[in-house]
Amino acid sequence: MAQEKVAVVGLGYVGIPLAALLASKGYEVMGVDVSEERASSVGEGRLPLKGDEPGLTELLAKGVRKGALKASSSAGMLGGRKVIFVCVDTPIDADRRPDHSSLRKALESVAKNMSRGTLVIVESTLAPGTMVGVVRPALERGSGLKAGKDFGLAHCPERVMPGRLLKNITTYDRVIGGLDLRSQQRACAIYSKLTKGKLHTTDLTTAEIVKTAENAYRDVQIAFANEVALISEKLGADAFEVRRLVNTCPFRDMHLPGAGVGGHCLPKDPWLLATAGKAANPKLIPIARAVNDSMPFHVLDLADSLLGASGLKVEDAVVTVLGASFLQDSGDARNSPSLPVVESLKRAKELRVHDPFLGDFAGLKVQKDLKKALAGADLAIFMVSHKEYLKLAPGALKKMMKTPAVVDGRNIFEARKMAKAGIDYRGVGKGSLQ
Ligand SMILES: NC(=O)c1ccc[n+]([C@@H]2O[C@H](COP(=O)([O-])OP(=O)(O)OC[C@H]3O[C@@H](n4cnc5c(N)ncnc54)[C@H](O)[C@@H]3O)[C@@H](O)[C@H]2O)c1
Structure with missing residues (x-):
């Protein structure tokens, strides 16, 4: 049977492990990134991410060596791909509102090159409402096709952490939001080959809320630990001992306090949720x-x-x-x-x-x-x-x-x-x- 042709748009912390894993599971993968440097590094089988990523260097090199993984900076290479994954960055702007510039450009490229029967899966983290309000209309406008009737649409937000990319992507449960049952089923058929974790299907907006809530929840938990740390300092106690003892109480899971929270996700995902839900006047987040x-x-x-x-x-x-x-x-x-x-x-x-x-x-x-x-x-x-x-x-x-x-x-x-x-x-x- 011919290998299924798929593409991954955006070759960063999320796109690279996905592309390498798909290539190892028998797909013919085209990675596309606007950065020529990034695309050529991946295309030559060299991992462009810094830091320790166990197993990923080898998996990427192997995929390229056997010809299952190629990469390009040209969006035209998306043509003829049955499934297109979107993994571009989705930051916030100075006013903490979603910055859709990379997403919109990526969707434009996808829309121009997709055809009847394509399944588009967005893995980037999105402010709730973006799949229905931004992604679907951009794809329909750019392609002249109708979502659901002519092409499939799913949102499967990624859950990886740098340092454990491959381990996370192959073991974690995944939440798959689909526009319709067919999109859900097609996405599940792929992810069941990628992860040993369970697959949970839902609608597009719920999947967006789940992902941003996961990270907002963690941010709130860390903030609580940090507040206890500041209180402990003032009271002459050790917050780490406090935490150890708090966690001896059933149903408690106090997080670690520390010097701050960073990364691409935790500082912005809570804002994606809070901004999308501003009608509810969120205060805690x-x-x-x-x-x-x-x-x-x-x-x-x-x-x-x-x-x-x-x-x-x-x-x-x-x-x-x-x-x-x-x-x-x-x-x-x-x-x-x-x-x-x-x-x-x-x-x-x-x-x-x-x-x-x-x-x-x-x-x-x-x-x-x-x-x-x-x-x-x-x-x-x-x-x-x-x-x-x-x-x-x-x-x-x-x-x-x-x-x-x-x-x-x-x-x-x-x-x-x-x-x-x-x-x-x-x-x-x-x-x-x-
Ligand atoms: N980094 C993480 O640990 C992590 C974890 C879970 C979810 N996410 C989410 O996944 C998404 C991607 O994150 P990341 O860390 O991989 O970002 P990244 O910045 O490492 O990678 C994004 C890549 O997309 C490329 N890109 C931007 N616009 C493009 C376009 N129009 N066409 C093609 N390529 C384009 C960039 O050049 C870059 O290489 C974000 O929404 C993020 O919130 C990230």
């Missing part, structure tokens, strides 16, 4: 966003107070920020909480940024050698719990630094051990030594 956005500034307050206690000002100090990506062991720096911290500390006598996965950040060259980054520093601020940092012993840290002052945004160190090593230490949620 925007407040949670504000709490999480304030955490990098809390880290800066901790740094100021720690330096102040040593009689130093930021302007006179050598400061090292450790971790610039938004997530441990990932090179994804989108909306990283380290950004406001680094920007504010540019007034330091000397500012160094260390990250094992990034080359530059906020206009600064990133130091990759941990020892060089810490040598002679007055203040070290840990923003991300990269594996390399977890191996650092307080004694070694003390020897490397000049004024051993450490702010811990990710519960990497134990306050007691840092004190024993002679390090001035403050951490998000750690009030036990104040």
Whole structure:
């Protein structure tokens, strides 16, 4: 039987694992991206994503080697594809409203090249109402075809996390919103080959609400943990011990507090939901966003107070920020909480940024050698719990630094051990030594 021809539009964190996986499951895949650099990298079997992505480098290379996966920057290559997946970025604008510029351009390309019988599946995260209000009309207008009658339409929002892309995509349950039963069934037939997880079918708008609510829920949970961390600090308690004990109570699942929330999804998906639902006047979701956005500034307050206690000002100090990506062991720096911290500390006598996965950040060259980054520093601020940092012993840290002052945004160190090593230490949620 001839292999089914499919296409993936948008070769990023979502599109690349999908394209590689489809190629490994017997589909003939064409990846299309507006970025020529991205398309040629994927087309040559080289993974253009930074950070550790177990199994993906090999899967991508294998798909290209056996000729099952090709990539191009030309939208014309979408012609003749039975199924077209849309995986482009869907950010928010400065007013926190959905920015549909990439989505609209991608839909234009799809509409021009689709034909009777095509199934279009949008995997990008969408503000509820977008499939019905934006995607369907754009495809119908651009193609002259009628959704449901001439082509199928589904929304299967992706749930992956950088660092675990392949594992997530092959094991997680998927929610599949379809315009009609036929679209749902066709989409299910494909996803049943991709994941061991269950497939849950619903309508287009419910699928959009589910995805944005998943991320808004997580953001609210993290904001709650952050609020408990701020309270614990003031009361001289350790929020991580509080969390451990809270979670001994049945039906409790307190999240981890920390130096802030970043990435492409969590800082914007709650706004996609809140904006779409503004008629309901949502209050909790925007407040949670504000709490999480304030955490990098809390880290800066901790740094100021720690330096102040040593009689130093930021302007006179050598400061090292450790971790610039938004997530441990990932090179994804989108909306990283380290950004406001680094920007504010540019007034330091000397500012160094260390990250094992990034080359530059906020206009600064990133130091990759941990020892060089810490040598002679007055203040070290840990923003991300990269594996390399977890191996650092307080004694070694003390020897490397000049004024051993450490702010811990990710519960990497134990306050007691840092004190024993002679390090001035403050951490998000750690009030036990104040
Ligand atoms: N990153 C994640 O972990 C994650 C997880 C779940 C869902 N999502 C959602 O999936 C979508 C994609 O996210 P991502 O992280 O893969 O984004 P990304 O920025 O990594 O990739 C998007 C790609 O689309 C390309 N693109 C933009 N416009 C295009 C067009 N008109 N035609 C062809 N290519 C185009 C870009 O060049 C880019 O390479 C977003 O809606 C996001 O919210 C992301």
